[in-house]
Amino acid sequence: MNLLRWSTPELSLTLALDDGPVRLVAVRAATGPDEPVAETSQTLVEVAAVGSGRSPSSNRHVETVLGQRLRYVRHEDSGDTLRIVQEDGALRVTSVFEAGAGVRAWSEASLSGPGSLELTFLSSLAVGLASVDAELYSAANSWMAESRWSAETLRLGALAGIVSDGHRHVARTRHAVTNLGSWSTGERLPIGVLVDRGTPYALGWQIEHNGPWHYEIGESQNGGYLLLSGPTDQEHQWSVQLTEDTPFTSVPVSLVAGTDRDTTFAALTRQRRAVRRRRPADDRMPVIFNDYMNTLLGDPTTEKLLPLIDAAAEAGADYFCIDAGWYAEGDWWNTVGAWQPSASRFPNGLAEVIDRIHTRGMVPGLWLEPEVIGVRSPIAGELPDDAFLSRRGVRVAESGRYLLDLRNPAARKHLDDTVDRLVAEFGVGFFKFDNNTMTGPGTDKGGTSLGHGLLEHQRALLDWLDGLHTRHPDLLIENCASGAMRMDYAMLSRLHLQSTSDQEDPLLYAPITAAAPAAVLPEQAGHWAYPITGTTREQFTFALVNGVPGRLYLSGHLNRMTPTELDLVRSALAAHRDILKDLDTLEPSWPLGLPNWTDEWIALSLTGPTTTYLTLWHRGPGPATINLPLRRATITPHFPADDTDWTYTWAADDVLTVTTQTPEPSARVLRVTTIT
16 A cells, blocks of 8 residues: 555544545554554545445445545645545535644535536545444433443444355445434433453544534445534435535544543544634633522512622622523513513613622623524514525424524624624623524425534534624623533533533532533533532532532532631632642543443543542542542542541552442542653
């Protein structure tokens, strides 16, 4: 094979350039052991069109006729970017690799002459694998039960080994993971880690799209393949007309490599930091109080808010966000869209409440669900039909809401005017952008396929967010969609903070907090900490611990708490701020493995060069003991700092024995300092 090797600071790619289509035959960590070159027939690009599908026929998105016919033309290496051009007649496909910590990749398709081609599939990246004898780490995701990771051995599932010396057929099945609609993480996370069972090698990826996506793993005659893509015709009703004047670009994906599960998730963490469009405003990592969780629950009024604002300021919050309901007169779900303050909730105007936030030295924030208009809202009649997603000329309506089409100038202007007005009138410095209504498969407005209409809309949403940042560079925005139903790095490359859940039970929030850094940067992982006055000290502490190893998102009736309870809140914020100093450099690992939903013991490590913050949760009755695989180090209680109910002893140089004497569930944050 004629091999091309190209490297990022942490990743080395090997591509085969020969008489057939280009193939990606090896991906390895730059400092790790060599990954064997895969003797694979898997093409770098898979592309299908109406009239040109796959051979042999299957549900798999490989062995496409057009993909097999592509031939190498040239490549361009600018140092940070590699572009590989392949052609088949008038069809040209360029594979783009962009150096980060790992690599970011996508495909660009175009026609070099007259005519058209209706694409039904275009991969973002396809990788040849030396073997499919591997464990796949992937995650289910649902409302209030986010980030539920599991491992499965591919050979025990869809990829049964059927190849033998006397029977050379290869299975046409695949292990496929697909997400539908506008909630990019509504059922599954667009992330995976594949750990080889025979060698110290692992491959990690994420699909960076805020809408539908697909990935699959399958076996080939000489190993296997990993394929990553955005929407497809087969899964998402997506197709697009390709002409000389209308090229198409696939959604971007990121790829990393490591030696095992945790080193690969650490590499994904570094890659996320590389793709994040961090602004100077993001250097501020404020503690935000939000009035929703276990507090006002969408029912804010002046009377309820003023004492909460005072209490939040005294506790040490930097921002105060008024959550859902501030615009509401009565039953508001299907009347939203004007985003004007409620006169009945704020008799002297919302400005009275906002002024109190400013006076107490905090930055005001508001909840907003910008992408929807209630079917009973006056705005629904004021905006033209073309401002909304539609199917066959009828507005898409879900759960009492119409959905704005952000390709439309009137829809964009409505949202721009809303945000600009709230920033100018109230000095809002923070928005919690929520999204509680799914689009379905998309829109056929303008004659597009449903899936392509949705893709264009989701890309227009990203463009709208970019415009907001240009006009309001100091504005911080939280990404929320019924918790974490749109937790992807198309959104998070642009937005400051990610709500990790709407979960209201602290015991159930623990595995969400612990697992979140596998999917989102620790410095963007907004974990609710909502202590409840009158609960036991351990229950109160447990709720606070959930927020400490990430971005603590404070809530709760602080104005009703005892002095002792408030002291505990303040100490949690102090411990959290210690971690914030280094949070954007820390990398996650899981000494007890990625948490299962019902685990009794859960552990998360966030590690820097010399200090690790180890968070431990025990969700069963005590006393109890657990052994942790951990190198001998100095252990210091971080929160609560005055803890005497948990003890830590070294059973060996690499085994820490932890014992809790509490009779109820409890949690602790430890500072683990390397012994020099």
